[in-house]
Amino acid sequence: MKPFSREYQEKIIIAQKLRRYYKKEAQKNGLSSLDRVKSYLPEEYMFLALRRGVAFAHMDIEPIIERMARRKPFTVVSGLNPSSPLHLGHKALFDVLVDLQKLGAYVQIPLTNDESYVDGKAVSIEESKRIATEQILPDIASFGFVPEKTNIYILTETPLVYRFAMSISRLVTYDMVKAVFGKESLVNVGQIYYRGVVQLAQILLPQLPEFDGPKPTLIPVGIDQHPYILLARDVAKKLGMIPPSELVISFQPSLLDPEEKMSGSKPNTAIYLSDSEEIIRKKINRAYTGAVSSLEEHRACGGISEICPVFQLLRYHYPDDAFVEKIQAEYASGQLTTSELKTITADIIVEMVAEKRLKRYDTKGEV
Amino acid sequence: MKTLKQYEHLIHSYFPSKREVFDVFKKKNVKILYGETYDMLGITVDSLKYYLFLGLFPGSTILIADTASIINQSSGDAQMILEEGKKRLHQVLKIVHKYNLPIQVRQMSELFQEPEVQELIRDVQRVVAGSSEIQVLLRKTVLQNRVRQEDKTLYRYAVEAIATAMLFDIKIGPPRERFYDEAAVLIAKRLNRESYKSIYLTPTYPLGLDFVYFLLHPEIEVYGLTPYKAGSNKLQDHRIILGKTMPSRLQELIASSFIPKQPGFPDPVGDIKNILTLANHFRKEATYETILS
Numbered sequence: 001m002k003p004f005s006r007e008y009q010e011k012i013i014i015a016q017k018l019r020r021y022y023k024k025e026a027q028k029n030g031l032s033s034l035d036r037v038k039s040y041l042p043e044e045y046m047f048l049a050l051r052r053g054v055a056f057a058h059m060d061i062e063p064i065i066e067r068m069a070r071r072k073p074f075t076v077v078s079g080l081n082p083s084s085p086l087h088l089g090h091k092a093l094f095d096v097l098v099d100l101q102k103l104g105a106y107v108q109i110p111l112t113n114d115e116s117y118v119d120g121k122a123v124s125i126e127e128s129k130r131i132a133t134e135q136i137l138p139d140i141a142s143f144g145f146v147p148e149k150t151n152i153y154i155l156t157e158t159p160l161v162y163r164f165a166m167s168i169s170r171l172v173t174y175d176m177v178k179a180v181f182g183k184e185s186l187v188n189v190g191q192i193y194y195r196g197v198v199q200l201a202q203i204l205l206p207q208l209p210e211f212d213g214p215k216p217t218l219i220p221v222g223i224d225q226h227p228y229i230l231l232a233r234d235v236a237k238k239l240g241m242i243p244p245s246e247l248v249i250s251f252q253p254s255l256l257d258p259e260e261k262m263s264g265s266k267p268n269t270a271i272y273l274s275d276s277e278e279i280i281r282k283k284i285n286r287a288y289t290g291a292v293s294s295l296e297e298h299r300a301c302g303g304i305s306e307i308c309p310v311f312q313l314l315r316y317h318y319p320d321d322a323f324v325e326k327i328q329a330e331y332a333s334g335q336l337t338t339s340e341l342k343t344i345t346a347d348i349i350v351e352m353v354a355e356k357r358l359k360r361y362d363t364k365g366e367v
Numbered sequence: 368m369k370t371l372k373q374y375e376h377l378i379h380s381y382f383p384s385k386r387e388v389f390d391v392f393k394k395k396n397v398k399i400l401y402g403e404t405y406d407m408l409g410i411t412v413d414s415l416k417y418y419l420f421l422g423l424f425p426g427s428t429i430l431i432a433d434t435a436s437i438i439n440q441s442s443g444d445a446q447m448i449l450e451e452g453k454k455r456l457h458q459v460l461k462i463v464h465k466y467n468l469p470i471q472v473r474q475m476s477e478l479f480q481e482p483e484v485q486e487l488i489r490d491v492q493r494v495v496a497g498s499s500e501i502q503v504l505l506r507k508t509v510l511q512n513r514v515r516q517e518d519k520t521l522y523r524y525a526v527e528a529i530a531t532a533m534l535f536d537i538k539i540g541p542p543r544e545r546f547y548d549e550a551a552v553l554i555a556k557r558l559n560r561e562s563y564k565s566i567y568l569t570p571t572y573p574l575g576l577d578f579v580y581f582l583l584h585p586e587i588e589v590y591g592l593t594p595y596k597a598g599s600n601k602l603q604d605h606r607i608i609l610g611k612t613m614p615s616r617l618q619e620l621i622a623s624s625f626i627p628k629q630p631g632f633p634d635p636v637g638d639i640k641n642i643l644t645l646a647n648h649f650r651k652e653a654t655y656e657t658i659l660s
Contacts, residue, residue, distance in 0.1 A: 039632055040582045040625075062582050069579045 008292050008301050015290075015306045018258060022056050022250055025223045031057035031248060037065065045069075047099035049249060052315050052324075054092060055220070059229065059246040064218045068103045074216045075206035076105040077244075079199070081112045082132040083121035084264025086139040086273045088349075089252035091356075092316045094143045096220050096249060105218070107150045110202040111136060114155040118190030125156055139273050142359035155198070164208060165193070165201035171238050172196050172231070180227040195228075203232040207241040217244040222251055222261075252316050255287040258307040271313075273357070277350045284310060284346040289338040302334040303341070310338070310345050318348055368392045370423045371566075377420060377641055379541075382548045382565040391536050391564050400535040400563075402430035402475070402528065405455045409608040410462070412642060413571040415658065417539060418459065419645040420568060422468030427539075429463075429472045430531065431455050434479060435524055449476065462609070466649035475531065488530040494557045495550075496521050504550040508543075529554060532563050542567040543590035572635040573605040575620035581633050588633060607639075607659070614656040 004012070026033065034057060038050060045068065049055040067074040078097055080090065101107050113128035122128035132154050140152060155161060177196040178186060186192050207214045219229055226248065233243035251261035254269035262270040271280055290307035292298050305311040305328050314324050327344065330336040336344075368389060371378075381388040391397055401417045421427040433452030437445045452474055459472045478484055495501050505522040506514060517524065529551045532538045538548070548565045555562035570591020572581070581587070592602075607617055617639075624635050639655075646653035 036585070037582065039627075039629060040578045042578060065582060066579050069577065 004301060005292060005294075005297055008297060011290050011292065011304050011307060014258065015304050018306055021259075022223070026057035026248070029223070029226045031059055031226070031246070034058055034061075037061060041065070045103060047096070047103070048319055049092070049096045049099070051321065053250075054316055055096065055247050055249050057223075057248040059233075060243070061218065061245050061247055063216045063242075064245050067216055068105075071104060073212070074105055074218065075108060075211070076100045076218045076220065077108045077110070077203055077206060078220050079110040079112050079202055080136065080140075081115050081119075081121075082128065082136040083116040083119070085135055087252075087262055087264055087270035088273075088313065088317065089262035089270065090264075091143075091273065092252050093220060093249060094140065095317070096247070098143050098145060100218065100220075101146060101149055105149070106206070107145060108202075108206055109140065109150070109152040110158075110161070110205075111152065111154045112194075112199075112202075114190075114198065115194055117156075118188060118194050129154055129156055135274075138360040139356070142273070142356045144359065155202075160208075160210065161198065161201045161205060164205060165197040168200060168204075168235055168239065169193075169197045171235050172200070176231065180231050199228055200232045200235050203228070203244055204236055204239070204241055207236070214241045216242055218247055219244050220247045220249055223248050253309040253312050255283055255309050257288060258290060258309055258312070271349060271353070273353055275353060277354070280350050280353060281346045284313075284342050284349065287342070289341070291338040295337065298337065299334040303331040303336070303338065305331055308338075308341070310342055313345050313349055317352060374420065374423060374645070377416070377568055377645070379567040379569045382545055382567065383552065388537065388564045388566060394536070396426070397424070397537060398535040399424050399427035399537045399539060400430060400532060401427070401539040402432045402435075402531060404432045404436040405451065406436070407451055408606065409611055410455070410458055412607040412609060412612075412639065412658070415462065415609065416568060416571070416638070416642045416645065418462055418468065418470075419466065419642070419649065421470050421539060422463075422466060422649060425469035427470045428535070429459055429470060430475055430478065431459065431472065432475045432528075432531075434475045435527060452476070458610075466646065468649065475527075478531065478534075479527075484530070484534065487533060488527055490558055491526050491530040491533070491554055492521065492523075494554045495526055498553070498557070501550050501553050504546055504553070507546040508550075525550065533560070535563050538563050538565045540565060540567060541591060542570055569638060569641065570633075571638050572633040573602050574607065574617075574624045574635045574639065575605045576602075576625060576635075577623065578625045581625055591633070609659060612659055614659055617655050617659060 034050065034055060037058065038046070041050070045065070064074055076097055078093060097105075097107050097109070111132040113122065113125070113132045116122040116128045116131075117125050122131065137152065174192065174196070177192060181195050186195065203217070203219055205211065206217050219232075221229060226246070229244060229246045236243045254260040254262050254266070255271070256269050260269065264270060268283065268286070271283055275283070287310050289303065289310055291303045292301065303311075305315075308331070311328065311331060314327060318324055327336065327341070331341055371389075371392065399421065401421050403414060403417070418429060421429060431452050433449050436452065437448050456472055456474055462468075463470060463472060479488070495505065502522065505525045506517070508525050509517045509522075525547055529547055532547075532551060533555065538544070544565065544567065552562045570589075572587065572591050605620065606612070607620070621636055621639065625633065626636060627634050643653060643655065643658060646658050650657070
């Protein structure tokens with residue numbers, strides 16, 4: 001057999017690095033693998049992110065699963081900084097929220113326009129509120145959350161959160177906040193207040209008497225947000241609340257680099273839910289695939305789906321397991337070329353985004 | 368040894384190793400022990416697994432641990448527990464006859480009347496009292512709420528259990544007895560005698576509970592949870608008591624039990640099927656109904 005080219009070996013190294021990254025991060029942060037949990041879960045609980053390994057680690061998820069199985073109330077909280085239009089990375093997270101809602105969760109989505117403002121990503125509070133209302137809310141509505149079991153709120157319009165944040169502020173010192181977030185993200189006092197307590201207040205809000213008191217809460221997050229959860233768990237204990245559980249979701253990779261995440265502020269790395277068919281096809285055609293440059297070698301060695309952001313679009317979003325497995329096998333065997341993979345993926349993503357666009361809800365500027 | 372291999376699927380593991388256990392079986396007249404405590408509620412079906420397994424090795428001994436049961440149930444009346452031990456002996460003998468098992472059944476209190484056994488208990492007690500290393504191991508055999516009491520008596524329960532097992536070549540038991548056996552190796556070394564070897568049968572898990580119970584109790588994954596201990600775990604309704612539980616109740620429990628998706632996970636239903644297979648070895652066409660009677 002012909003030895004692998006240097007180019008192919010380099011790609012293998014990237015794949016190994018990616019594989020190790022999440023495992024290492026989970027271990028480093030004291031998170032548990034989801035393998036044991038998944039071994040027990042009946043099929044009806046295995047939503048896409050669990051089946052595909054998109055959700056890869058957790059902290060204390062067992063009591064949440066007990067609530068699902070016993071049909072008892074629990075809440076899922078996932079905040080969104082409305083500083084850019086929604087993209088497929090956001091969709092991956094919202095899909096998790098929708099799946100959890102189908103399993104019984106009450107969903108709270110704080111739109112953190114105050115965060116956009118203190119971080120300088122919105123020119124004014126009014127502007128940040130306008131973006132949240134006119135651009136973000138309609139997109140969120142397209143996911144089909146059940147209104148009776150959903151609470152989406154804009155931070156600056158929700159005084160209860162600030163009152164609660166103020167009441168817990170004495171439990172968090174500046175040193176604690178600095179240790180968790182680092183000085184670099186605490187430049188102005190707004191950032192200190194937001195990161196120190198407003199964020200915690202959002203996580204713990206469902207346990208206030210206004211929402212029927214302490215109850216298990218699950219926070220789906222990216223691994224970079226794990227410190228927030230640790231801080232929230234610490235404060236919850238001090239308040240006699242139930243420390244929130246955590247489900248860690250891997251990042252939707254950037255279209256240009258599998259080691260980076262899709263970012264709303266870097267348009268070429270992301271597919272927005274507002275992108276047209278033409279733009280989506282263009283972005284996917286230009287995307288990195290991690291395939292070797294020679295077709296002959298691709299046919300011989302196959303593609304490496306782990307480092308291919310195009311295949312990852314299917315893995316994160318296309319619900320048909322058998323189809324995704326078939327594509328993965330054909331790509332890995334070299335039977336499917338990168339250009340064929342891109343065409344198949346683009347067709348699927350275009351249709352999916354178009355469907356979402358149809359379901360956008362016109363808020364007419366109202367919250 | 369052939370029998371051992373035939374029923375290897377019932378064996379969880381060996382101590383200290385499979386090779387050393389198999390070496391013991393190369394000897395003639397291997398003395399095999401299974402000892403168990405009891406309560407007032409009757410014989411649970413998981414005990415039957417051990418009786419039947421022992422039946423595969425003629426001459427083995429079931430020991431009704433009446434003296435140990437007194438230690439175990441500290442609040443109970445000792446005389447009453449001893450009386451119950453006699454009843455238990457008769458019940459087990461009935462099962463032995465029913466399946467025609469070539470084994471003997473004895474009471475611990477009767478065994479303890481032998482002077483050499485008393486001497487061995489004293490020797491073991493002396494070694495345990497003088498070794499903090501062994502005490503640490505024995506502490507692992509005790510439930511959290513009993514540690515203080517056992518510390519006071521210098522692990523009398525474990526001392527008697529180990530001394531008794533030392534009279535035999537092989538001990539059959541559940542996997543959690545490994546902690547006793549590790550201590551027994553150290554004790555035997557200090558007494559200049561050879562320690563017994565152990566065969567651990569597959570753990571028993573409670574029937575009639577869904578996946579959530581197992582998900583929330585990772586601690587029982589390795590060592591199982593024997594239903595005859597269920598009273599202490601609020602699982603009384605999941606006990607299957609020979610002669611008392613109705614077959615329809617057993618079927619109900621089986622129907623609502625967790626079924627693992629892959630091997631290596633708690634398999635309460637698999638365990639009861641294994642018991643039925645073993646019962647068939649001794650009594651053709653055994654059914655759930657006949658094993659319960």
